[in-house]
Each structure stands twice: as structure tokens, then as C-alpha cells.
Amino acid sequence: MKTIENLLRMVSGSLKIIHILDKSCKEINVKDVYLLNEDTLCCDFYPAARNSYDIKLEMTAIMGCFNGIFRNDQYDNVDLKNYAVRAFDQDDNEILYALSTKATAEFIGTGRSIEWLTSTFFQENTEDYRLAQAKQIISEIENGLREIVKLKFKDKFGDEWWDNEIDHKIKRDVKKIYFNNFEVDCNDGNVLIAYTFTLQVKAIILSNFSLFSAYFQSPSQFESSMDDLNKLRREEAHNRPISHLDLETLQHLHEDLLxxxxxxxxxxxxxxxxxxxxxKIKRIMKEWQYKPIHPQKEIDTESDQVKKLFKIKENLSSFIAYLDNTIIKLKSVSAPIHKKSIHLELLSCYEDYRKLQKLLFNETLTLDNEKISDIINQIRSHELKMDEFSTKFLLSEK
Incomplete structure (x- = not known):
């Protein structure tokens, strides 16, 4: 029987020569091959391509290799359920992640690679993905600030807010931009505000900061954030590469400013x-699914009561640890304002579930069957509530 270590070496070796065996495949620069969570085979590699689509094609070859080796379940000591592939850049930053069930990977072996691509979970961080994300974030910040300027100035100064309250140079420059685009004069501030640049929006808000003081920590903090935004805006506008750090900075600016x-x-x-x-929620729920240490059938058929109790305790302990990790991950995710309510409801479901599981663990040690039965009934009732919430969540987020 091949050991798992030897199997992993065999998979790594196969990947390294796949371009020799199949001329349509590029050479795969393998970083590592290993097991995740006992049932997921994972390969880390350095792709030759830089854009998302071509990297996915390289991943298809790796998944196809996995499928070719393990499709017939000929190795008794491994029970694989999933395949994962992680692409890294030369600085060892993860740029693309793919997670596929073993059954889904069968699509590749039957010439249905497109179905595999559409059925596989991808988490992207490629250069083109980061640039697209940067454009989206910057657009949202600028448009959000323009909208709040329009709202606050109109509430305070009325319909003529643009003519009466905006700096003369800004008005002149923005009107010129509009005319150059459409060859039409425009004096409507509700329209012209959409053609202001980042630094012009900064100047407008700072000129009447008292109207916006509830939104930002201080004038200096706001000015600093807008200057940082403008620097990254220039990089994005010229389609220059956006680094991991740049994207993280933009994400922080998005939160600070909006x-x-x-x-x-x-x-x-x-x-x-x-x-x-x-x-993020999808990744937490899909990537880290719970797998008990001892299957229920094993516990049910255990004749030794001491061993049976030990296995029950082990399962409960590992499940509580799983819930702890899930709650920590959920708390780390930043929910948008309009999703905070459902996010807190999701978090509360897991926290209440963990509390009941801890009660069951503690009562299991006392062997008080009446109390144990009562807690199990509470858990079942809560699981029904979680099922109802899951249905509502899936319907709202499909």
C-alpha cells in the first residue's frame, strides 16, 4: 500500500512532467502538493500566465491530472472529496484559489472543461482582478461623496447651491470639462457635480466641513484620506498595476470615507x-465544512460504553472548536450597512448554537440523561430555526 507521503510525491512528479506527456499543457511550476482537512488534495503553483482566465486554464490541467490519478478510488488509504489549487505570484502572494469537488473534476476527464469552470468556486486576486476592484472601489467612493455633497448643499442652500456656494475656479473648470465632453453649456449643479475630480470634491467638502463633520473624524483626517485616494486614482486611471497593498489601502479608504x-x-x-x-460568507461556509472525528454510525455501533462516551465527547469538542473558528471568521468580515442586520442574525445563530453545544458537552460529563435530553431538544429546535434562516439567507443572496 502506498503511503500518503508517497502518493503526494507521485502527484507532484506527475504535475512536473505533464507538459512532456501532453504537448497542449504548459510546464507547471509546482510549489507544493499536500492534503487539507484530510479529504482535500491541494496543489500550490506558480502560473506562467498573469491574467485570470489563462491562470484558470492552467488550473484546469492540474485538476485534470488529479482526476486522472484518483478517479477510480484505487488507493485505500485516501478518501478524497475535494481538489484545491492555489496560484501564487513570484512574491508568494496568493493570486487565485480554486476549490472543486471530486465529482465536479470529472467534467475535465470527459471533455467538459467549461462545465468544470462554471461549477468550481474561485477566489481571485490576480493583477487584472485587482485593477478591476480598484476601479470599482474608487468609483463608489467618488460617487458616494458627490452624492452626499449634492444632498447636504441642497438641504442647506437650496436649489441654487452650485451657483452660490461653490468656488468660482471649480465651477469654471467643471463647466469646461462638461462642455468639452458634450459641446453644450450646463449650469445645473446636480449634473455638474458628477464631473468633479477627487481633489475638487475634497475642496468642496473642506470649504463647508461643518456640514460633513458627522461623517469624518476631522478635516485633517479627511484631507489625508482624499490625498491618498487621489494618488491611487492616478495609478488606476492609467491602468498601471495595482499591488496587494494598494488594494488593501483602497479598501480601508472605502470604509473611512463611506x-x-x-x-x-x-x-x-x-x-x-x-x-x-x-x-467571504460563501467562502467561510463552503471551504470550511465540518467533518466529525467519529462518524455517527461508528458511535451507534460502539458496544463499549466508555469508548462510546469518549467518542461522543471528542466529536462535541471538535464541533465546538469548529463553531468557535466559524464565529471568529464571521466577526472578521466587514458587512455593508444594508447587510448588517442579516449578518448579525447569522452570527447570532452560530453563537446560540455554540452555547447549546457547550451545555451539552458539560452535561455529557454528568451523565444526567434527563438534562441531556432537554438540551438535545433545545438543539433540535434551534437547528430548525437555523434551517429557516438558511432558506431566507439563500433566497436573499442568490
Whole structure:
């Protein structure tokens, strides 16, 4: 029988020569091959391509190799359920992650690679993906700030707010931009505000900061954030590469500049924050599914009561640890304003579930069957509530 270590070496070796065996495949620069969570075979590699689509094609070859080796379940000591592939750049930053069930990977072996691509979970961080994300974030910040300027100035100064309150040079420059685009004169501030640049929006807000003091920590903090935004705006506008650090900075700026503003712009929902939140929740739920140490059938058929109790305790302990980790991950995800309610409801479901599981663990040690039965009934009732919430969640986030 081949050991798992030898199997992993065999898979790594196969990947390294796949371009020799199949001329349509590129050479795969394998970083590592290993097991995740006992049932997931994972390969880390350095792709030759830089854009998302071509990297996915390289991943298809790796998944195809996995499928070719393990499709017939000929190795008794491994029970694989999933395949994962992680692409890294030369600085060892993860740029693309793919997770596929073993059954889904069968599509590759039967010439249905497109179905595999559409059925596989991907988490992207490629150069083109980062640039697209940067454009989305910057657009949302600028448009959100323009909208709040229009709202606050109109409330304070009336319909003539643009003519009466905006700096003369800004008005002149923005009108010129509009005319150059459309060869039509425009004096409507509600239209012209959409053609202001980042630094012009900064100047407008700072000129009447008292109107916006509830949204930002201080004038200096706001000015600093807008200057940082403008630097990254220039990089994005010229389609220059956006680094991991740049994207993280933009994400922080998005939160700093819009988190409170969006409370007054309920219809101005953030596509970036919503999709980021949705993908993080999906990843937590899909990537880290719980697998008990001892299957229920094993526990049910255990005749030795001491061993049976030990296995029950081990399962409960590992399940509580799983719930602890899930709760920590859920708390780490930043929910957009319009998703905070359902996010807190999701978190509460898991926290209440963990509390009941801890009660069951403690009572299991006392062997008080009446109390244990009562807690099990509470858990079942809570699981019904969680099922109802799951249905509501899936319907709202499909």
C-alpha cells in the first residue's frame, strides 16, 4: 500500500512532467502538493500566465491530472472529496484559489472543461482582478461623496447651491470639462457635480466641513484620506498595476470615507462591499465544512460504553472548536450597512448554537440523561430555526 507521503510525491512528479506527456499543457511550476482537512488534495503553483482566465486554464490541467490519478478510488488509504489549487505570484502572494469537488473534476476527464469552470468556486486576486476592484472601489467612493455633497448643499442652500456656494475656479473648470465632453453649456449643479475630480470634491467638502463633520473624524483626517485616494486614482486611471497593498489601502479608504456617509444614502448601496461580504460568507461556509472525528454510525455501533462516551465527547469538542473558528471568521468580515442586520442574525445563530453545544458537552460529563435530553431538544429546535434562516439567507443572496 502506498503511503500518503508517497502518493503526494507521485502527484507532484506527475504535475512536473505533464507538459512532456501532453504537448497542449504548459510546464507547471509546482510549489507544493499536500492534503487539507484530510479529504482535500491541494496543489500550490506558480502560473506562467498573469491574467485570470489563462491562470484558470492552467488550473484546469492540474485538476485534470488529479482526476486522472484518483478517479477510480484505487488507493485505500485516501478518501478524497475535494481538489484545491492555489496560484501564487513570484512574491508568494496568493493570486487565485480554486476549490472543486471530486465529482465536479470529472467534467475535465470527459471533455467538459467549461462545465468544470462554471461549477468550481474561485477566489481571485490576480493583477487584472485587482485593477478591476480598484476601479470599482474608487468609483463608489467618488460617487458616494458627490452624492452626499449634492444632498447636504441642497438641504442647506437650496436649489441654487452650485451657483452660490461653490468656488468660482471649480465651477469654471467643471463647466469646461462638461462642455468639452458634450459641446453644450450646463449650469445645473446636480449634473455638474458628477464631473468633479477627487481633489475638487475634497475642496468642496473642506470649504463647508461643518456640514460633513458627522461623517469624518476631522478635516485633517479627511484631507489625508482624499490625498491618498487621489494618488491611487492616478495609478488606476492609467491602468498601471495595482499591488496587494494598494488594494488593501483602497479598501480601508472605502470604509473611512463611506461607512457613515452611506447611512444617509440608503439607496446608494456599495457593490464592492456587498460582493466582498457575500464572497467571504460563501467562502467561510463552503471551504470550511465540518467533518466529525467519529462518524455517527461508528458511535451507534460502539458496544463499549466508555469508548462510546469518549467518542461522543471528542466529536462535541471538535464541533465546538469548529463553531468557535466559524464565529471568529464571521466577526472578521466587514458587512455593508444594508447587510448588517442579516449578518448579525447569522452570527447570532452560530453563537446560540455554540452555547447549546457547550451545555451539552458539560452535561455529557454528568451523565444526567434527563438534562441531556432537554438540551438535545433545545438543539433540535434551534437547528430548525437555523434551517429557516438558511432558506431566507439563500433566497436573499442568490
Amino acid at each position: 461607512s457613515i456617509v452611506l447611512l444617509d444614502l440608503k439607496s446608494f448601496q456599495s457593490v464592492f462591499l456587498t460582493e466582498n461580504w457575500r464572497s
